[in-house]
Amino acid sequence: MQIMTVLGDTPYIFTSGKDNLPIILPLKIISINPANGTLSTPLNKTTIITFNQNILTGPGYANITVTMPNGTKKTLNKTITGNKLLIKATYGWNPSLKFTVTIPKNAVKNGIGSMLASDFKSTFTVAR
Numbered sequence: 001m002q003i004m005t006v007l008g009d010t011p012y013i014f015t016s017g018k019d020n021l022p023i024i025l026p027l028k029i030i031s032i033n034p035a036n037g038t039l040s041t042p043l044n045k046t047t048i049i050t051f052n053q054n055i056l057t058g059p060g061y062a063n064i065t066v067t068m069p070n071g072t073k074k075t076l077n078k079t080i081t082g083n084k085l086l087i088k089a090t091y092g093w094n095p096s097l098k099f100t101v102t103i104p105k106n107a108v109k110n111g112i113g114s115m116l117a118s119d120f121k122s123t124f125t126v127a128r
Contacts, residue, residue, distance in 0.1 A: 036122040047087040060106035093126040
């Protein structure tokens with residue numbers, strides 16, 4: 001059995017209990033490299049955050065930070081490539097320090113404008 005209906009301005013076809021509505025997955029971070037809590041990260045390591053979908057810059061993109069233990073923010077180069085956010089310290093990471101990566105929930109979005117459900121934080125410690 002097939003039923004045609006219009007919801008708003010969009011027609012949808014319902015067939016045998018199934019519909020043709022797209023499945024919209026929430027935007028999520030699926031990995032970060034270096035992993036949370038990593039020790040002995042190389043001085044020139046690029047941090048790679050991988051999402052479950054391709055991403056675009058969101059309204060909070062400028063608020064992505066990597067901070068030192070004393071709260072000082074590192075100067076960063078950030079790049080989006082497909083579903084990856086790449087973060088590199090402009091002048092390298094300071095040896096023997098623990099850094100905190102913070103991705104605000106509105107920093108990136110998917111193609112339909114969905115953003116992260118909450119802020120994301122992860123830490124890594126740089127080698128001597």
